[in-house]
Amino acid sequence: MKVIRLYILIFSLFLLSLPSASALAGMSQAGSETYYTTEEILSFSKKVEKTLAQKGARVAIIARVGSSRTNLPPGIRFTHTAVAVYSQITTEDNRVVPGYAIYNLYQKEQSPDVSELVQDFPVDFFAGVEVLEAGVIIPTAELQRRLLTIISSSSYNNLHNPNYSLIANPFTTDFQNCTEFTLDLITAAIYQTDDIKAIKLNQRAYFRPQPLRVSPVKLALGSMFVADITTSDHPGSPETATFTTIGDFLTNYNAASEVFTITLDTQDG
Secondary structure, three states, rough: HHHHHHHHHHHHHHHHHOHHHHHHHHOOOOOOOOOOOOOHHHHHHHHHHHHHHHHHOOEEEEEEEEOOOOOOOOOOOOOOOEEEEEEEEEEEOEEEEEEEEEEEEEEEEOOOOEEEEEEEEEHHOOOEEEEEEEEEEOHHHHHHHHHHHHHHOOOOHHHHEEOOOOOOOOOOOEEEOHHHHHHHHHHHHHHHHOHHHHHHHHHHOOOOEEEEOHHHHHHHHHHOOOOOOOOOOOOOOOOEOOOHHHHHHHHHOOEEEEEEEEEEEOOOO
């Protein structure tokens, strides 16, 4: 009985102290809880689309803040990353309007350790966020062209690994999260290949991931009790891809034309 009580105490402390799943590396789908009005979400989504359009972006990397930043581990500013593509969108009343479609990797609601590829739109992307802020990377025109080629081909689905982990190691093929999938798309576009071995080889050579500064005890316990957290693909200290490290990667190799954030206070134009 003493052992059982100790076990329950440790587990209770773990649940209280471990950052939420969305805080660690990108809970994919926006939560059902809302922190802003429908009008605020719509206005901010339009602001993001307008900004991308004004900058002439056919393709952009965007990120959102799904959890309060006080819950995020050091070095992680955004919790979900995806690709926005300028498209002709058919509305519910069958009108065709210009806008941005968002290409996401999302966890399945009933199986959080399994992911699927889902296309949605900015208003869906920002629904349920705790902070109305968007991270934006606009790739160079050539990289945008190559990304369009990858996304519109069978390579897009070929690069998806449905085995999901919030803290996926970007250098292995065991698991994948939304940010690693985005990184894989970018690397595939740069080298014009969907050969995952070649992609991982080049990422290991040139990409610098974010060390995950979370207690090893918390991570070990998390992998025992939370389906979408595992450390089995981390031979050493855990590290993962983030929106910021993708921005640094593209900036360092002259593959990004702009990296910036959009907030409620950002001036239009």
